[in-house]
Amino acid sequence: MATERTANQIKDGIDREDLPGYVKVTRDDWLRVAMDLLVSDGVSEVKVLTIGNRLGVSRSSFYWYFKSHxxxxxxxxxxxxxxxxxxxxxxxxxxxxxxxxxxxxxxxxxxxxxxxxxxxxxxxxxxxxxxxxxxxxxxxxxxxxxxxxxxxxxxxxxxxxxxxxxxxxxxxxxxxxxxxxxxxxxxxxxxxxxxxxxxxxxxxxxxxxxxxxxxxxxxxxxx
The missing domain is CATH 1.10.357 (Tetracycline Repressor; domain 2)
Incomplete structure (x- = not known):
């Protein structure tokens, strides 16, 4: 429920899942891209913004699955x-x-x-x-x-x-x-x-x- 979500998980009081064109990604999606970056570019390039861009989602999606970098x-x-x-x-x-x-x-x-x-x-x-x-x-x-x-x-x-x-x-x-x-x-x-x-x-x-x-x-x- 929205009342259980943190400020990082909701942006401007809007549930992103209700937005048109919202792309649903999972924890495994985040980890898969993180692994790809680790292999290709090293741990220094495993960045939240980079992964989000590759997945086509905003940074706020990250906080559904992870507390921090x-x-x-x-x-x-x-x-x-x-x-x-x-x-x-x-x-x-x-x-x-x-x-x-x-x-x-x-x-x-x-x-x-x-x-x-x-x-x-x-x-x-x-x-x-x-x-x-x-x-x-x-x-x-x-x-x-x-x-x-x-x-x-x-x-x-x-x-x-x-x-x-x-x-x-x-x-x-x-x-x-x-x-x-x-x-x-x-x-x-x-x-x-x-x-x-x-x-x-x-x-x-x-x-x-x-x-x-x-x-x-x-x-x-x-x-």
Missing amino acids: KDLLDQLLHEWERTNTGILVRAAQTPAPTITAALNNFFRCIVDPNGFNHPLDFAVREWARRDGGVRRVIDRSDEIRTSALMKMFEAHGYDPSEADIRARVLYYQQIGYYALDLKETLEERLSRAALYLYAFTGVHPLPEEVEDFKVFARQVASQ
Whole structure:
């Protein structure tokens, strides 16, 4: 109800939803554009006015969903952690009959455009260079991710110390792959899939596991 709205949510005593041509946007819309700006231009360009202009709404719309610019950045960081870290953890926890099949679950979320968002991940890491609070969130997320991968290896019979090292090698390699901005084609990457699986696990994958992953990777690439 209007009587429950703050002064920032109402302008000149007029409910914007009653105005002709009013564009309804959601919290997710604000966060989506904020993420786009973070990736393309850095955190310094994640501005309320810029986002509002892109969405075609006034600044007052912002206050339906966020208390302040800092609140927007806090929620943006939380959304990054919920999605990117959550995606990796769920992949590591997906049941699999073998460790190589389990690793394929991890790689599926990496190659899927709707899965792990590596440009966003690096944008947040760049943000962390300037903000100690964000750095602490990054460190926490990295620990959660490597812990999930460690448990994945342990579930398939690796002792804790070996599982820890294999998890770190796997995770650091994947982060480093994108940090190097390598320009391999999909087929080049897939040609190495079986040996990657062997290198990370010490176990030769079943041919059908490799083929299933290749089929999945080609399907998502063609979408």
